Amino acid sequence: MENKPNLLTIKDLHASIEGKEILKGVNLVIRPGEVHAIMGPNGSGKSTLSAVLTGNPAYTVTGGSADFGGKDLLSLSPEDRSHEGLFLSFQYPVEIPGVSMVNFMRAAVNEKRKYFNQEPLSASDFLKLMREKRAIVELDNKLASRSVNEGFSGGEKKRNEIFQMAMLEPKLSILDETDSGLDIDALRIVAGGVNKLKTENNATIVITHYQRLLDYIKPDFVHVLYKGRIVKTGGPELALELEEKGYDWIKEVCDKNQE
Amino acid sequence: MSSLKQYIDLFKESRSTIEAHSTEVMNSLRDKAINSLISGKLPAKGDENYEITDLNETYAPDYGVNINRYDFGADTANAFRCDVPNMSTWLYFSFNDTYHSSRTASISMPDGVVIGSFNRLAKQYGKLISTYYGKLAPIENTQVALNTLLAQDGLFIYIPKNTSLEKPLQLVNILNATIPVMVNRRILIVLEENAHAKMLACDHTQSQETDFLNTQVIEVYAGKNSSFDFYDLEESGERTHRISSMWVRQEEGSNVLINGITLVNGHTRNDYSIDVVGENAETHLYGMAIAGNEQHIDNHTEINHNVGHCTSNELFKYILEDRSRGAFCGRIKVAPNAPRIEAYQGNRNICMSPEAKMYSKPQLEIYTDDVKCSHGSTIGQLDQDAIFYMQARGISKQEARMLLMQAFMADVISTVRMDSLKDRLRHLVDKRLYGKLALCQQCGSDCHDIVNNIEQ
Numbered sequence: 001m002e003n004k005p006n007l008l009t010i011k012d013l014h015a016s017i018e019g020k021e022i023l024k025g026v027n028l029v030i031r032p033g034e035v036h037a038i039m040g041p042n043g044s045g046k047s048t049l050s051a052v053l054t055g056n057p058a059y060t061v062t063g064g065s066a067d068f069g070g071k072d073l074l075s076l077s078p079e080d081r082s083h084e085g086l087f088l089s090f091q092y093p094v095e096i097p098g099v100s101m102v103n104f105m106r107a108a109v110n111e112k113r114k115y116f117n118q119e120p121l122s123a124s125d126f127l128k129l130m131r132e133k134r135a136i137v138e139l140d141n142k143l144a145s146r147s148v149n150e151g152f153s154g155g156e157k158k159r160n161e162i163f164q165m166a167m168l169e170p171k172l173s174i175l176d177e178t179d180s181g182l183d184i185d186a187l188r189i190v191a192g193g194v195n196k197l198k199t200e201n202n203a204t205i206v207i208t209h210y211q212r213l214l215d216y217i218k219p220d221f222v223h224v225l226y227k228g229r230i231v232k233t234g235g236p237e238l239a240l241e242l243e244e245k246g247y248d249w250i251k252e253v254c255d256k257n258q259e
Numbered sequence: 260m261s262s263l264k265q266y267i268d269l270f271k272e273s274r275s276t277i278e279a280h281s282t283e284v285m286n287s288l289r290d291k292a293i294n295s296l297i298s299g300k301l302p303a304k305g306d307e308n309y310e311i312t313d314l315n316e317t318y319a320p321d322y323g324v325n326i327n328r329y330d331f332g333a334d335t336a337n338a339f340r341c342d343v344p345n346m347s348t349w350l351y352f353s354f355n356d357t358y359h360s361s362r363t364a365s366i367s368m369p370d371g372v373v374i375g376s377f378n379r380l381a382k383q384y385g386k387l388i389s390t391y392y393g394k395l396a397p398i399e400n401t402q403v404a405l406n407t408l409l410a411q412d413g414l415f416i417y418i419p420k421n422t423s424l425e426k427p428l429q430l431v432n433i434l435n436a437t438i439p440v441m442v443n444r445r446i447l448i449v450l451e452e453n454a455h456a457k458m459l460a461c462d463h464t465q466s467q468e469t470d471f472l473n474t475q476v477i478e479v480y481a482g483k484n485s486s487f488d489f490y491d492l493e494e495s496g497e498r499t500h501r502i503s504s505m506w507v508r509q510e511e512g513s514n515v516l517i518n519g520i521t522l523v524n525g526h527t528r529n530d531y532s533i534d535v536v537g538e539n540a541e542t543h544l545y546g547m548a549i550a551g552n553e554q555h556i557d558n559h560t561e562i563n564h565n566v567g568h569c570t571s572n573e574l575f576k577y578i579l580e581d582r583s584r585g586a587f588c589g590r591i592k593v594a595p596n597a598p599r600i601e602a603y604q605g606n607r608n609i610c611m612s613p614e615a616k617m618y619s620k621p622q623l624e625i626y627t628d629d630v631k632c633s634h635g636s637t638i639g640q641l642d643q644d645a646i647f648y649m650q651a652r653g654i655s656k657q658e659a660r661m662l663l664m665q666a667f668m669a670d671v672i673s674t675v676r677m678d679s680l681k682d683r684l685r686h687l688v689d690k691r692l693y694g695k696l697a698l699c700q701q702c703g704s705d706c707h708d709i710v711n712n713i714e715q
Contacts, residue, residue: 054651057643082653094648098666107662108652115653147666164652 014063024228040225083115085171089161096148133166155186162193179213191216211243262318281411282381292408322441348429356442371419395506413445418454439470450485457488464496475503481513504530511537519546542571550583557586579615
């Protein structure tokens with residue numbers, strides 16, 4: 001594992017929204033095969049980090065760098081970041097009335113193939129692929145004709161995110177609060193899907209408030225993000241400690257250091 | 260000076276020529292038309308229902324009117340580019356304002372059905388035509404009066420009692436000239452009791468370098484328990500001005516669907532006026548418009564529920580790009596003593612650029628209790644969250660916008676009650692959105708050769 005080059009190297013990343021600085025110097029290294037959990041209190045910048053990495057135009061990068069497999073991630077368009085293998089499972093998947101899942105996924109898969117100078121998939125190969133991948137998260141065959149996320153239950157929306165992840169086979173997946181709004185059964189299906197897709201060549205960032213999801217998706221590293229910086233890093237045991245003690249002890253240490 | 264004067268003068272100077280090349284039934288209304296024009300005036304821009312359309316400006320240029328009915332030499336080989344594949348139709352054409360039937364038009368047509376140009380049918384069916392001609396379109400309306408004054412030919416469609424047309428009728432309107440021309444089209448459609456028909460009319464402009472003024476008046480009688488679908492597709496050109504009005508009367512139990520689609524145009528004003536006079540009638544009025552550059556699309560609709568126990572559904576959608584202008588002004592009126600009306604009106608619009616402008620005026624006038632009516636209007640932009648979501652899945656911004664625009668128009672397309680036309684329309688809308696439908700000549704569909712198709 002140590003011999004493989006870094007998948008993602010974030011150095012001193014600063015970012016703001018509407019003039020307000022949210023990320024204030026994030027450093028993070030992710031190697032293939034690893035699972036990282038990012039935890040932290042509300043408003044610490046967890047979702048901002050995922051938005052900035054995927055190129056959400058609402059945010060402005062004001063400093064630092066992010067290298068993704070040898071490419072300057074921050075200079076790529078959101079769609080090229082996706083083609084290069086970055087995937088975000090949205091905290092709030094967007095409903096797109098009138099755009100069917102099949103047209104949406106076909107456009108996504110074929111644009112990626114185009115990016116790598118490959119021919120588009122034939123209709124039958126594509127449908128076969130959809131069938132295979134939706135089984136991973138137990139979505140039924142009505143999925144293809146439904147509009148993207150429209151009228152999906154909370155659980156279906158999150159399963160649909162993991163289905164899309166399965167279709168696109170990313171190198172690095174960011175799961176942004178994938179556990180929010182899920183009941184235990186849905187959580188098991190979603191986490192099971194993520195685990196099935198895990199290989200020694202891809203990596204996962206799990207953003208969550210709770211230890212619960214980490215019972216299903218076992219992290220190698222746990223980071224605490226607070227006030228726009230990673231203030232503590234540890235193993236899986238850190239998540240358990242946070243579950244037990246909350247964030248106040250970390251906040252206290254940080255705020256004291258800042259003074 | 261009113262723009263009308265030149266037309267009044269033209270008529271006074273050339274009345275005998277105009278009438279010599281027309282029919283008695285059309286000539287019989289010209290006195291009324293000239294009186295209406297002399298005492299009337301064109302609505303000014305800003306008048307009620309004419310918020311953005313300036314008819315004085317539209318009628319002002321010095322267009323030629325082909326009162327001698329010279330053959331303009333339409334480019335017949337190149338004309339018919341937008342056929343609908345997999346759709347077998349009875350086919351008719353107009354070149355400028357002269358109507359023709361295709362060779363196949365009369366094959367296996369049910370007995371009693373009469374379709375053809377006024378001039379051709381005048382001798383045999385003059386009396387039938389005069390029973391209906393000019394009775395629905397009000398001569399007090401200046402547009403109607405001007406068309407009635409100058410139109411020399413028309414298309415007459417008569418479907419007798421208990422007759423259904425198995426195939427749709429298709430009318431291909433072609434504009435072709437080397438000098439600026441005004442054409443005056445007239446269509447009269449009569450469906451007797453329990454008659455059923457569907458019709459597709461499409462407007463094409465061959466000479467993209469020429470200015471056209473295309474006026475059109477359509478009258479439709481939908482008899483008891485009849486059904487009629489009318490798909491009105493404009494793919495003209497940026498120098499074509501279209502002033503069209505459609506006047507419909509619906510009797511008891513009739514079912515009328517109108518879908519007005521503007522994909523390529525210059526300056527368009529469409530009026531749709533529907534009078535429902537019998538109970539248990541159904542009205543479906545839909546429209547879509549896609550405009551760019553300096554294009555102008557103004558749809559004005561009136562649905563009058565004069566009696567109770569009827570339903571109407573109305574939905575118009577616009578996508579405006581560049582500096583284009585759109586207007587929708589729609590009114591649903593429920594008369595006193597017309598209970599149990601269900602009437603729904605919607606107008607949804609997307610402005611793709613900061614310079615595009617949409618004017619929307621949805622109106623309900625209800626003079627009775629016990630009705631279900633609603634209206635709604637929205638003007639907005641594409642959902643930025645949806646665009647980013649698609650980009651995050653690798654779909655380019657451009658493609659994401661396309662998918663959203665296609666999705667936006669999907670519900671108007673889904674109202675089409677002919678599967679082959681629905682597919683074709685979806686295809687045309689996609690092409691238009693991708694900017695590949697600037698000219699119908701670029702359409703590239705595998706079409707009939709019109710030369711072999713005209714009845715000599």
